[in-house]
Amino acid sequence: MSWDVEAVRPVSVAGAPKGAQGAGMTGYQNDLIGDHPSILALRTLIERVARSPAQNVLIYGPTGTGKGMVARMLHRLSARASKQFVDINCAAIPSSLLESELFGHEKGAFTGAVDRKVGLVEAANHGTIFLDEIREMEPMLQTKLLSLLDTHEFRRVGAVKTTSVDVRFIAATNKVLLSEVVAGNFREDLYFRLQVVAINIPALAERGDDVLKLSDYFISRFNARYKRAIKGLSPETAEIFLQYQWPGNVRELENLIERIFILEDDDIVEPHHLPDRILRTVRGGSGAGPASARADLSMGFRAATEAYQRKLIEQALGTSKNNLKDAAALLKISRHALRHQMLKLGMIDA
Structure with a gap:
């Protein structure tokens, strides 16, 4: 399955990095590798939103930019940090199962429901739920989610009584959600309910020299993992990295660097180490x-x-x-x- 309920532990965040851990605010800020103005502004916004009482946040960003990591950072820096962070990929769970996973069910609510099940919303009480790829949620569930956001109450599948929760909802999408509203693919009222605060993550190609700083970070990390001593990028490779558009963003860069560690033996990353498509x-x-x-x-x-x-x-x-x-x-x-x-x-x- 593609969701998890995780205990509180150090976590890496936006734009870089799994494994970049730190203590307190300084550590979290350093996890956002880069000093492009868009990243500096993003750091400030994340800190401000995390510490605010706002319960609904919508994260925008192309695939591979680190939307999930930003969501975790918002949780870690908030007053809810000691409670659960629940990660749900709305596109990865069949719609026939998602309602039960979110809201739980009563014994006998449907065939196979042999016991009462506590849903992920209830498990995250006083914590944070991250709804990734929110656009992929079915219309019926969009309606139930809207009701939950409005009333802070829900019913388990097959239940008569409602259950109250206090949860921060963070949703994410790589699509222009307002365009999806206009196209009739997403509820307008749910869109405005979710977008109390919007956070936009820039594409890697928009971050200038940050691609080189991220490359240095990944090289350092993979040097430790693979027990290598790669020194860095050659000047020619650095120029290619600056010109390339990185459609897969930070995730593509990370995967490329690891591929080089696996397949190449040189101690400098040269152009001939790169895929032909680049x-x-x-x-x-x-x-x-x-x-x-x-x-x-x-x-x-x-x-x-x-x-x-x-x-x-x-x-x-x-x-x-x-x-x-x-x-x-x-x-x-x-x-x-x-x-x-x-x-x-x-x-x-x-």
């Missing part, structure tokens, strides 16, 4: 449109065409916040065709 993306040119194509004529027709296609796809993904369906619509092709083209260009793995 090299082709960066060396395909940084411009857009006909000017970019003219600059790449020396590559030959096929290579220049692929580089231009790759750039268009990157721009569409950036505009759509890495939502394939929306990116395909911008490119006026089907989602299947977009995925096929990305596979063909080596932008994603099969």
